[in-house]
Structure formats: C-alpha cells, structure tokens
Amino acid sequence: MNIVLSSEPRIVALEVTKDSIMAQLADGRTISVPLAWSWRLSEATPEERNNFEILGNGQGVHWPELDEDISAWGMLHGIPAHRPKPKEQRQKRKMPQATKRA
Numbered sequence: 499m500n501i502v503l504s505s506e507p508r509i510v511a512l513e514v515t516k517d518s519i520m521a522q523l524a525d526g527r528t529i530s531v532p533l534a535w536s537w538r539l540s541e542a543t544p545e546e547r548n549n550f551e552i553l554g555n556g557q558g559v560h561w562p563e564l565d566e567d568i569s570a571w572g573m574l575h576g577i578p579a580h581r582p583k584p585k586e587q588r589q590k591r592k593m594p595q596a597t598k599r600a
Contacts, residue, residue, distance in 0.1 A: 507570035508556030514539065514547040521573060524556060529570075535578035538566040 511522040519539065520530040533540050539547055542564055550561045558569035566579075 506557070507574055509552055509559060509570045510556055512550060512552065512559055514550070516544075519568065519573070521559075521570065523570065529573050531573050531576075531578075536566060536568060537579060537581045538564045 508524040509521045510524050513520045514533070516533065518530045518533055519536065520528060522528050539561070542561075546561065546563050549563055550559050552558075553560050553567070556570065558567055558572075560567050568579075
C-alpha cells in the first residue's frame with residue numbers, strides 16, 4: 499500500500515452503509531461517521547447513496563441526485579449537516595410585523 503503524506507485529508511475510497519459513511523484517506527486512515535449526520539443520505543435509497551463522485555483531489559464527496567456534499571475535513575472535525583428549517587418558519591421570520599391602522 500502506498501501511503502501519501504499530506505496536510506490536507508484526501509478521500510481515496512468511500513463506502514456508504516445503512517448506518518455509516520466510511521472514507522479511506524490517502525494517508526492510510528479510515529474514518530467513519532454516522533449516516534444520520536447527513537439527513538439527505540439518511541432519507542435516500544441505497545442506490546442514491548451509492549451514486550457519488552469523489553471531488554477534486556479527494557477533498558470531498560458529491561451525490562448529484564441528492565445535492566449533497568461532504569468534505570473530508572468535515573468528517574474529521576465532526577460537522578454533521580443541519581436540516582433546514584421548514585419554509586413556513588423562515589418566511590415568518592422575514593415578514594415584518596403588521597402595523598395597526600386607525
């Protein structure tokens with residue numbers, strides 16, 4: 499096995515199971531995060547989960563059907579994806595308060 503030393507984590511292989519996302523890094527480490535860290539992947543079919551591409555020089559992974567991206571850095575530093583708030587809540591926050599007219 500060739501081990502490449504680099505200051506940036508680079509993904510060279512990825513496996514997604516029903517419970518986890520496992521990445522093999524260029525420096526020989528294997529890292530794993532819970533599948534629940536990505537709500538899009540958690541809700542996807544196995545076929546959608548397995549349709550991914552490693553980005554650039556291994557900086558991350560992209561799932562085109564799901565519009566999901568996960569970086570090697572994010573996996574290493576424990577940064578799960580946050581589910582967006584429902585549209586109604588976002589709109590209510592943006593709406594100005596009604597003024598009372600006499």
